[in-house]
Amino acid sequence: MSDFTAGSSGLLKMVGVAADHGGYELKEHLVGMLREHEISVFDFGDRELRAQDDYPDFVIPLARAVAAGKVDRGIAICGSGVGASVAANKVEGVRACLIHEVFSAHQGVEDDDLNIMCLGGLVVGHALAWELVQTFLRASFSGAERHRRRVAKVESPENHSGTA
16 A cells, blocks of 8 residues: 555545546656655646647646545646646645646645645656655645735635725
8 A cells, every 4th residue: 555645635636637638647656656656646638649639638627626525635737737736726725836846846735835846747757757646645744824814815715806
């Protein structure tokens, strides 16, 4: 059994993954690695390499599933990771970030309660991506008062429409 955790709730039950053509190869690699480590994976697609697919078609359903608690954490991949990050953050309750180095992979969860990690399939190689995923999935939100306060401030605009 794997030792991946998801905060105070214990072991991860389900990780969601999504990618367009720019992240398809990396997604397939990561899905295989997660399953090899006995992590349940829900693949939001694309399920085949199609040059004309669009990342929002896969990333937004992933983000909605994370926000609804249907999957514990998400991994969204496009060519650079930037578009996936922008799309995921449009969904209320999602805190997604482009991650290409180890410090942010754990610090984003520990301090900012990051729930979706975005990767550039044309930017990071398989070995680094797997290290980043492991780091992201093993990290837990600290729950420190200052971090809860900051997360609440980030979430505040989601709860207020209209005025700036």
